Amino acid sequence: MLREVCVENFTNVPELIAKGASRIELCDNLSVGGTSVSHGVAEVTINYCHSKNIKVMAMIRPRGGNFIYRKEEVEIMKRDLVHLKQLGTDGVVLGCLNDNGWIDEEAMKTLLHLAEGLEVTFHMAFDHIRPENQFKAIDWLVKHGVNRILTHGGPLHTKIEANLVRLKEYINYANGRIKILPGGGITNKNLSLITSELQIDEVHGTKIVE
Template identity: 35%
Template sequence: MLEICANSIQSALAAQAGGAQRIELCQNLEQGGITPSFGLIRRVQASLTIPVFVLIRPRPGNFVYTADEWDIMAADIEQCRTLSCAGVVFGILDAAGRVDLARCRLLIELAGSMSVTFHRAFDACPNQAQALEDIIALGCQRILTSGGQITAMQGQAQLAALVQQAAGRISIMPGAGLTPENIRELAASNGATEFHASATRPILPSPAAEPTLFDATLLETDATIVAELAAQLNLPPNGAD
């Protein structure tokens, strides 16, 4: 399974065209991603045939949220359920870096039949072995993690340990820094079956355009990179058996 993090309708379409089996939809990928707008979710849902998981993150930064921020997350999950999204992606920690079981459990209840991924808030937990057991107890379907390191390649040993500890009770999905050049090695090193990548390239302001105060370099999914990732995992093209 190859999941691509897509931050726009263009990125979502490129991910599907390249052979992704699922996307994680967000916006503001340049700061790690936040919850996408209602309009973007609806447009992507109408345009894609592969499952769409939506990032539920009200702001960049840490994963200790105020009551107001939690209310926003809850409302966004309810909206995703209304739009028939396949899944949601979130993570809440307490001030000590432990999984906030009570508030995560309430969000999972709101998610209903949607699949739930606990995201890289897991990598901020000082005791990942305990955090893994807590997330399994919550009933999440997978954990997106780099093994507590900046990149998944640096976290290979921990990822293998997490897959072994999970023992099939939950999917450990490596992510962070995956490229066509390293994904096969990573897959062979830990026994994971789901992988997460952004497969982006920078989109620069058009050189023909007159510069403005609001020009910025953006990241966009590249279908060619997605196809190369899928090929390294020996995945069939979308629509193939």
């Protein structure tokens, strides 16, 4: 079982790896769902994790709030992505939407081009895509080479246990073409239930190791 632990700075990374974290999602400001980290945090964390053979997925997000970004914000994301790639991140975590409840295709294509050679996770912006468009969104992300989708399976205020049916639908529809990575409310207490119900081998959370 691959346990991707979400952290908002370097402080707890050594302890989390020692306790079984097998991949790190690195971001800042978890209280708003995560934003891009500073140069220092990124460089130290990436170097430390690589010394332990642990991959790092770096968040590319200029602010909290919605996932509809102005041109200038996309420029910020482009620069952050290039910078983190130069620092040696193994992958990036990002997602851009438009105001119609769909993927901002132009912004995403630009970012995905810059991310070539990295793993890419489309983050929980996916849960803000209109439900009737989400299966079509899986197809779009597969077509454009995204590796995984981080999703709660529903609104974040709901318990993830209540979203297992929807998550199974995503997994069945993806059919191995892209990894569905459940997150948001998975802990070491409910981990075995969720993994057995969904038959998955990767999970994401802040509290999934002891």
